Amino acid sequence: GAGVSQSPRYKVAKRGQDVALRCDPISGHVSLFWYQQALGQGPEFLTYFQNEAQLDKSGLPSDRFFAERPEGSVSTLKIQRTQQEDSAVYLCASSFRQGGGYTFGSGTRLTVV
């Protein structure tokens, strides 16, 4: 596609429910990032992939958060047993190469009730 596509656009989950957020990067983009943005805050780093390799997951806030990119293209961010503090916009960004220009997706707004 022409841009980075994220789905769903909005997600409401009951506390304790598992959710899966999808990111479709631009075809051929090697680098992929996930960010979490709480209301009124700047985005906070979660994890980084280079192709299928997860090179940095230091930003994942707990072991309830898990990200994968098994074939080096589509990535999924999974949150298990969601809690209210997980409510945020989850942003995905990709780049053709490290240090190149980045394209951001529109984000998934997760609300945990």
Place this chain on the structure above:
Amino acid sequence: KNEVEQSPQNLTAQEGEFITINCSYSVGISALHWLQQHPGGGIVSLFMLSSGKKKHGRLIATINIQEKHSSLHITASHPRDSAVYICAVKPGNQFYFGTGTSLTVIP
């Protein structure tokens, strides 16, 4: 500790005014990004800068690598410019983001 600081946090301007948003950072970088985020949450990349100045339409971005400072200027501001403007730097594998400047342009 914030690696990226933006000012002001909030800005209200009359349509037509010249607007400046500032960004200072504390880490060594090779490039700085200015991003625009609309209320729905979607982010658009406006500029990637490594030196000097870039211009796109009514938007101008400058960077001084030695002083670790960048500015985003909007000339002849318009209500459709209302958004959050975020400065981001990437010294290594990940971005560091400022908390953003919320701009409201009043007709």
